[in-house]
Amino acid sequence: MQTQSSNLQSSSPYDVVIAGAGPVGLFLACELRLAGLQVLVLEQSQDPHSALKQLPFGLRGLSIPTLEAFHRRGLLEDIEAAQRLASGAIKSAAHWMQQTRRPAGHFAGIQFYQDNIDVAKWPWRLPTPADAGVAVDMETLESVLAARASRLGVEIRRGFGVDAVAASDEDVTVQAAGETFRGRWLVGCDGGRSTVRKMRGFDFVGTDPEFTGYSVEVELADPDKLSLGRNYTPTGVYTYAQRGTIAMVDFDGGAFHRTEPITPEHVQKVLRRVSCTDVTITALRLAATWTDRAYQATTYRKGRVLLAGDSAHIHSPLGGQGLNLGLGDAMNLGWKLTAAIRGDAPADLLDTYSRERHPVGAQILDWSRAQVAIMRPTPSTRALQAIMRDLIETRDGASYFAERVRGVSLRYDPGGSHPLVGRSVPDFELLDGTTVGERLRTAKGLLLDFDARSPLQALASRWSGRIDYVADDARDRLGLSAVLVRPDGFVAWASDGAADEEEAAQAASRWFGESAARASA
Structure with missing residues (x-):
């Protein structure tokens, strides 16, 4: 893929500085480089590799808007090729891929199935490579995006965490690892604890956590005491996959998250309480905690500083919506920021980024909260779960949840009377053979x-x-x-x-x- 040369003259060395070299920051950098802009990505971590990005904990499902975005930029083939190399490992890491019925997703662990989905309810869709379900680990996805960014000429500096930010009406100055960088714009893609967001004083509001979630890889003296798959108990929820991989939720108000070291003794105590067994852990190989804290920036732009991905919104990882939400931010922002820098954008174009993406983020946060509500270990919640299982097994129910989880229902409000306006364009196959x-x-x-x-x-x-x-x-x-x-x-x-x-x-x-x-x- 060739890049277009920029005819801009700027006193700043970079058109855009991006804080964070995760998938969102890298994808945004690729979008900006397609227009020939000068892009610098600063990443705090020196080493991009992490056990939590690898299988099994790094496994993520990609939604239809994400797959469409990658297809429209020629990235889907690279991701699918990398995914095929790891397909065996992915199938063994995802307990739901080993079922006889093909699962299409879940809501609070309640699965719906492909054979129940009525695609006739989606009249504005045509067959497309983006319809193929793709699961990929975070490390593979990041490596594909980093390779594309490097080929396009994005400058990536690792070991450069943002220490200070100063913004004027003309540019932004960023200090990182003892060096100073200037750009016409700064985009914070630096995660849920975003330094950029905090330094620029973005309001970040939402709801506090109800639980501490655990992702652990352990050795068990008596693994048969745990049931494979997702299990609801009177005290919590746990999912057990082969090879000692466990995810569990302890409704403690998020008290343990990042407050104490995660020891084998603590994990065993929580596992016994949540699983209602006396299972014994003999070794703790890997452990991380997370919560259902759901917060969102009230706006995604303040002057020449913007937010995308987890910097703009955080929520529980239930349902795997966070990665897809952030990549959608990048796709929406990239062309608008490019036009603003080029000087041919309408006056309010960049403001439509926050106007369009903020409601999408708010909806996902509520979707996450609803899942937490139906997971609580109470008799009333268990009764509600039974009703939800009946509904989700119906054709209309499965179709509704598939539409929401897969992102098919995504629609902006750009004005216009036609029902297709604001929706993703169907992947028309033209008579010349192109799409x-x-x-x-x-x-x-x-x-x-x-x-x-x-x-x-x-x-x-x-x-x-x-x-x-x-x-x-x-x-x-x-x-x-x-x-x-x-x-x-x-x-x-x-x-x-x-x-x-x-x-x-x-x-x-x-x-x-x-x-x-x-x-x-």
Whole structure:
């Protein structure tokens, strides 16, 4: 993939400084480099490797919006290739992949299954490589993204944790590891305890934890005393996989998280209480704690400083939503920040990042809280679980939960009357053999003109360099005549009849700024 050269002249050495070289920071860096921007990534950890990023604890499922984003940037093939190499290890690490029915996800551990999902409820979807379920470990995902970032020319400095931040109206100064760096913008992708967020005084509000969660790898003297899979008990929840891998939840109000060393004696005490057995631990190989604390920044932007990923929102890892939420932030922010730096963005374009992504984050936090509520070890909660199991086993129930968990229901509110506006664009297969996903790899907008109307071609030419015009029919156009697509793959305007060029022009102006012709007038 080639990068486009930037014609910007800046007094700052970098267009964007990103704090954090996790998946969100690396993916955002790749997005910015597609436009030729100068990007520096500062990462506190010297070594990117960690046992908690590897299997089994590093296993993550990728949602449909995440897979679509990777497909639209040509990353999905790399991730799938890396995933295939580890497929055997992934299957053994995920107890749910060994079931006879193909699971499609879960809500608070209550599974729903692929054979129960009614995809007819999703009329704006077409077959796409992004429909394939992909599970990947965090270390593999980070290595793929880091390799792509390096090929694109992103500068990554490890062992450079942010120590101080100063921002003006023109740029941001960052001190890290005794050095000073300047950028036109700073994006904090430095995790739930974000230094950038704290130093810039972002309000961070939410709900405190109800439990301490444990992820441990142990040797057991009597492993048969534990039941494989996910288990609800009168005192908590535990999931036991082969090879002594255990995840458990202790409803202690989060009291133990990061307060004391995690010892074998403590883990055994909690495991016995949660499992209601007298199981004995003979060795503790690996242990980490986590909670269901759910907090969110009230805004994702303050001046020239922005937040993405866990820096902007934290919640329990139940359901694996956090990684996908952060990668969605990066996909939404990348093209908008690029346009702001290029100087051709509408005045409020960058503010739409927080306006669009904050409600998505808030919804995920509530989704996480709802799962915690149904996991509490009380008789009333157990009764509610039984009702939920009945509902989730129905076709409508499984379809609803699949839509939420997979991210199919994601829709922004960019304005416009057509029901496709604000949704992810279907992966139309054009008659020339290409797909919309492939056409989006340059990170430009697209104007799909299925009827090859010359007025739409003229409209696209007014935004030359920002919108690619495609005059070709699709094998299944879903009754549409034309679609305007943002660089992140979300629909800005659509028509299913005679194309309204004026409405299309208004949408283009809203998302891509002044036309080139008007700007040069």
